[in-house]
Amino acid sequence: MPRKRLTREESREQTRLRLLEAAAAVIAKKGLAATSVEDVAEHAGYTRGAFYSNFKSKTDLFLELLSRDHDDAHQDLQELLDTDLPREELQKRLAQFYGQLYRDHANYVLWAEARLLAVRDAKFRHRLNALCLEKRDQIAYFITKFCERMELEVPAPAPDLALAMMGLIDGVLYFNMSMPGELPDEAIESVLSLIFRATFFGTRN
Amino acid sequence: MPRKRLTREESREQTRLRLLEAAAAVIAKKGLAATSVEDVAEHAGYTRGAFYSNFKSKTDLFLELLSRDHDDAHQDLQELLDTDLPREELQKRLAQFYGQLYRDHANYVLWAEARLLAVRDAKFRHRLNALCLEKRDQIAYFITKFCERMELEVPAPAPDLALAMMGLIDGVLYFNMSMPGELPDEAIESVLSLIFRATFFGTRN
DNA sequence: GAACTCTAATACATATATGTATCTGAATTC
């Protein structure tokens, strides 16, 4: 098959994408700090020249990586929210949504790396905070809507609840990440849904 | 004051301790990967020679650091458990216990680093798993005892609940770690206790 | 107190990283 000859812009964009993909893979595997610019470039099939011609630094690329992942997740959640679903369907979709969170370990590791980088790098922290707060607000909005639709009383300030829920899910994901196979999926799911039900519906069964 | 002349063993132990302390400080500040053996030795007032004469590697030292911290935490919780307290007092102590978790950020960062190292280093992961499962079992036991004392039904398998609770607290701590000041202590506390009450007592107020 | 033994310092050999400066060849422009 005759590969299309690329324009300069297309080719540049392709390089950028390949570098980003490679970075995601290598960073997830080796860790951010242990990943050299050379590793990323090589894994993408380029040399460091290509890297520095596309990104200011490793942190720069990393932030773009997170930003893209965040946008994806944001959109997924937004879709869930936008569609007008009947109660049962909504609950089902919701379960499906947080069930699917476990699938992609790789991305999770990236966010764990990001947290630690944020502890040390103030500038990075501020950029990351912006993303996290955006997510919190989105979830808070979701909670509000959800309770409304279910005709439930919101049991605490929605933004606080959102943070707690994010924390809960994150915490469990962290466990799963560093101790794979230690806690069976069904167990997690049943405890999580126990907590959700207890918290939002005020009933445990 | 005439400083006591140390025996060889004492002096060696002192060196070890100083190196461990220095490591905790430097790793919390710069991150595990970014911390060199030289950094640690220097911060402790020695050279690399001292380090390699006391530890096999950076990972080796790191594991000992975690192990010691784990033992400390274990003891604290054990004390809470051993004493026979009246209900109200127990609940009060418990609140105090998880309130105090926030105090020492530095140690928290170390555990976050450990999680990520565990993702990559199988040997390290197994050692870490042992510690974490020990903690889970301890908390599970605590939950069982607690429910017994409070005359409550344990709402799910205690080990699973323990993991979920650890996840919840961990998740929130992670947030606090990378986004200091973003969520006020009172908000956390009130949401956490809402979730605890809902889950264990089946009531939200 | 002489012989020894062990801790920690020093010196050395070897990797591996970063970032910039310069170059080359393929797209683009005219």
Add this chain to the structure above:
DNA sequence: GAATTCAGATACATATATGTATTAGAGTTC
């Protein structure tokens, strides 16, 4: 199709890490 421009390769200068081999000097033993 010659001139030009720009993406990406190459080369270079500079740090910084690791781990081992050797050494010095302070405890220890007899």
